[in-house]
Amino acid sequence: LSLHDALPISSLGFSQPQGDLNKKDSKGRKQGEWVKYHEGTEKKRYVGTFENDIPIGKFTYYYLTGEVSAVTDFINGNKTAYTRMYHLNGKVMAAGKYTDKKKDSTWLSFNDRKEIISKENYVNGKLNGESIVYYPSDPSKGKIKRYEITIYETGLKHGKWIQFYSSGKTKAEGVYKD
Numbered sequence: 208l209s210l211h212d213a214l215p216i217s218s219l220g221f222s223q224p225q226g227d228l229n230k231k232d233s234k235g236r237k238q239g240e241w242v243k244y245h246e247g248t249e250k251k252r253y254v255g256t257f258e259n260d261i262p263i264g265k266f267t268y269y270y271l272t273g274e275v276s277a278v279t280d281f282i283n284g285n286k287t288a289y290t291r292m293y294h295l296n297g298k299v300m301a302a303g304k305y306t307d308k309k310k311d312s313t314w315l316s317f318n319d320r321k322e323i324i325s326k327e328n329y330v331n332g333k334l335n336g337e338s339i340v341y342y343p344s345d346p347s348k349g350k351i352k353r354y355e356i357t358i359y360e361t362g363l364k365h366g367k368w369i370q371f372y373s374s375g376k377t378k379a380e381g382v383y384k385d
Contacts, residue, residue, distance in 0.1 A: 295319075367382055
């Protein structure tokens with residue numbers, strides 16, 4: 208899922224400008240604060256600021272129901288974007304960084320109960336390095352989560368894979384090549 212897919216910006220149509228909102232310069236470039244509405248509604252899709260058609264600073268995205276779906280901070284001329292995505296209940300769903308609109312460095316994902324469900328490393332939009340997937344724990348039994356570790360190289364499973372029981376003992380392991 209790329210930044211463009213997760214948080215569409217450039218391909219959106221825009222609603223009626225109000226006051227100093229949704230202005231374009233003589234070259235047709237977006238300038239200043241913009242508010243985009245979900246199509247056919249008066250409900251906000253996002254609020255943010257553009258400079259010469261480039262998003263800058265904080266953008267807040269909304270579900271159709273009005274809850275915040277994501278907050279992205281665009282820096283470095285839109286080359287870098289730090290993003291937090293949210294479940295409908297307001298809990299963080301995922302957090303990480305985009306570089307040139309591709310996932311980059313460590314991304315964390317959470318379920319709607321604030322439990323971590325994955326920790327993945329990306330380079331240029333592809334999984335690279337250690338990826339850890341956590342399976343839900345059973346709070347009634349006081350058990351820790353089961354998990355597995357897979358090594359990726361430029362988007363492909365390549366290297367050791369190991370799965371653990373909740374006791375911490377190895378359940379299964381193997382090696383991937385390409």
